[in-house]
Amino acid sequence: MPIETVPPSARPPAASDGFFAPFRGGVRHLRFLPLLATAREAQSYFEIGTSKGNSVAGIDCAAVCVDPSFRVEQNVIGRKPYLLAFQMTSDDFFAQYRLSDLLPKPGRLDLAFLDGMHHFEFLLRDFMNVEKYCDERTIVCLHDCLPIHPHAARRLDRRKAVRQETTRPVDPEARGWTGDVWKVLRILQQYRPDLRITVFDCPPSSLVVITQCDASNRVLEGAFDEAVARWDKADERPGWFDDLHDSVRLVSSRANMEPKAIRALLGL
Ligand SMILES: C[S@@+](CC[C@H](N)C(=O)[O-])C[C@H]1O[C@@H](n2cnc3c(N)ncnc32)[C@H](O)[C@@H]1O
Structure with missing residues (x-):
């Protein structure tokens, strides 16, 4: 197993209430996603990583969900005209289906939430x-891209390891696990300056909201191998945690709950 290092310069751990101070005043993503849907007047929603259905449950428009292991035990249909569930990995989904065929006509995606496998590649x-x-008005949200502590950003999800191996309570250092998806934020900042990236202070580890997408852009396709090689071991470099947080200007979710404010922020 690779040795996982934690930079000595790392910022202070989570505040005593469990939220890293910058996220304390924020609105949780489960509440903020429906606000984004309203602001965008979304007719279509796509989700990778559904689990118990807590995120899709708050959405009212047509929805397509992908998860290799659904754990839904609640009414997730609500007022939606339809909900399609694909029990498979997202890679398999994209290999087998054309998303536009599954969305209401004209097959345009209005809102997406990417919360599946938490490894950056x-x-x-x-x-x-x-x-x-996507087009320039599609809203794409990424979850968990600003970990509250370097421990939370390890690739190995120690919450599960602890639960499986012992009956002890979850190791406090393993709380708030995000995996290393923070690297995607850094990669997008580096390779796709054309995207409009807004990072909301939704606890416990932010909501990254992307607009100005371009369906014809192939920069990431061309740079994928290089980017993965470059960022694979980035968490072994001292200072990565501070650099990550310094690279972002957090936007208050609580101060921007009105549709008009959201539209202005996202350039919609
Ligand atoms: C954090 S949970 C999603 C939580 C949900 N979005 C919410 O906010 O309540 C992550 C989910 O991603 C799913 N997942 C894991 N690997 C995946 C993959 N390769 N493709 C799609 N989903 C995946 C897991 O089964 C898990 O249910």
Whole structure:
């Protein structure tokens, strides 16, 4: 197993209430996603990573969900005209289906939430695959891209390891696990300056909101191998955690809950 290092310069750990201070005042993503849908007047929603259905449950428009292991035990249909569930990995989904065929006519994607496999190369592929169905007004959200502590950003999800191996409570250092999807934010900042990236302070680890997508853009496809090689071991470099947080200007979700404010922020 690779040795995972934590830079000594890392910022202070989560505040005592479990939220890293910058996220304390924010609105949770489960509440903020429906606000984005309203602001965009979304007719179509696509989700990678559904689990119990908590995120899709708050959405009212037609929805397509992908997860290799659904755990839904609640009414997730609500007021939606339809909901399609694909029990498979997102890579398999994109290999087998054309998303535009599954969306209400004219097959345009209005809102997407990417919250599947939390290893960065998977999320990067998810974004590349989804962007093919986006236009400049599509809103694409990425979850968990600003970990509250370097421990949370390890590739290995120690919450599960602890639960499986012992009956002890979850290791506090393993709380708020995000995986290393933060690298996707850095890669997009580096390779796709044309995207409009807004990072909301939704606890516990932000909501990255992307607009100005371009379905014809192939920069990431061309740069994928290089980007993955360059960022693979980036968490072994001292200072990565501070650099990540310094690269972002967090936007208050609570101060921007009105549709008009959201539209202005996202350039819609
Ligand atoms: C954090 S949960 C999603 C939570 C949900 N979006 C919410 O906000 O309540 C992540 C989900 O991603 C799913 N997942 C794991 N690997 C995946 C993959 N390769 N493709 C799609 N989904 C995946 C897992 O089965 C899990 O249900």
